[in-house]
Amino acid sequence: MKKTALSALIALVFLTGCATDIDRSSMTPEERFQYAMSLYNDESYLDAVSEFESILIQFPGSSIAPNAQFYLGMARFKRGEYLMGAYEFSKLINRMKTSDFIKDAQFMIADCYYELSPNYALDQKYSEKAIEEFQAFINFFPTDPKVEEAERKIAELNDKLAEKLFSNAETYENMGMLNAAIEYYGFVTEKYHDSQYSPRASYKKIVLLIERKRYKDALKETENFISRYKNDPNLGSVQKIRDDILKMPQFSAQN
Numbered sequence: 001m002k003k004t005a006l007s008a009l010i011a012l013v014f015l016t017g018c019a020t021d022i023d024r025s026s027m028t029p030e031e032r033f034q035y036a037m038s039l040y041n042d043e044s045y046l047d048a049v050s051e052f053e054s055i056l057i058q059f060p061g062s063s064i065a066p067n068a069q070f071y072l073g074m075a076r077f078k079r080g081e082y083l084m085g086a087y088e089f090s091k092l093i094n095r096m097k098t099s100d101f102i103k104d105a106q107f108m109i110a111d112c113y114y115e116l117s118p119n120y121a122l123d124q125k126y127s128e129k130a131i132e133e134f135q136a137f138i139n140f141f142p143t144d145p146k147v148e149e150a151e152r153k154i155a156e157l158n159d160k161l162a163e164k165l166f167s168n169a170e171t172y173e174n175m176g177m178l179n180a181a182i183e184y185y186g187f188v189t190e191k192y193h194d195s196q197y198s199p200r201a202s203y204k205k206i207v208l209l210i211e212r213k214r215y216k217d218a219l220k221e222t223e224n225f226i227s228r229y230k231n232d233p234n235l236g237s238v239q240k241i242r243d244d245i246l247k248m249p250q251f252s253a254q255n
Helices: 002-016 029-041 045-058 065-078 082-095 102-116 125-140 147-174 178-191 198-211 215-228 235-246
Strands: none
Touching (some): 029 045, 029 065, 065 102, 102 125, 102 147, 147 178, 147 198, 198 215, 198 235, 215 235
């Protein structure tokens, strides 16, 4: 009977739009949580945040506290308050270690930072943090169905980090600072060898090494390219560069 009355009361709220007019003082923790979830499910996220926070203050040791903590983070996330969301999910992990929401909270921390990841040209601290948190999720919960999504997002973020380094390398190249460009193309291939920018960086590094007459280094890079990027469109060109280097007197004498 009491549950039916609560449901009717919640329905009245959404008909009148006056969530603050409800007397919640006599509600049990479970009823308060049900009410807060009704706000959340109705996408009234600001009101839901207020309710979840009140539950955690008034019923900190109740069985529904971990649920309220998790959905407080989710309501923050839905509002685009990603740093606050990550903070709330972290509180759940640190303070409610036996909660069934630990796994989901870890994933959502990573997803908060993923949403904060900006265009490649900007500071990538949130991209790096998202990768760190997704990797923690994979390490702690390797059999979870969301591991595939975490791996996909890590790859996407790594591509963004690689693009930033690649862009820096191109800038140095355009400025005529070829040694710096070579170094940055090398960073791409070393740190993000699985990214789409790695073969392009390796090829451009080879070309610049030849231009700088650093043939020994160029030969080594061609061998790396050939072993790593067997299906790349530039493979034939790199093989020819390697063959031409090996025909040079200083190399042919060694064969």
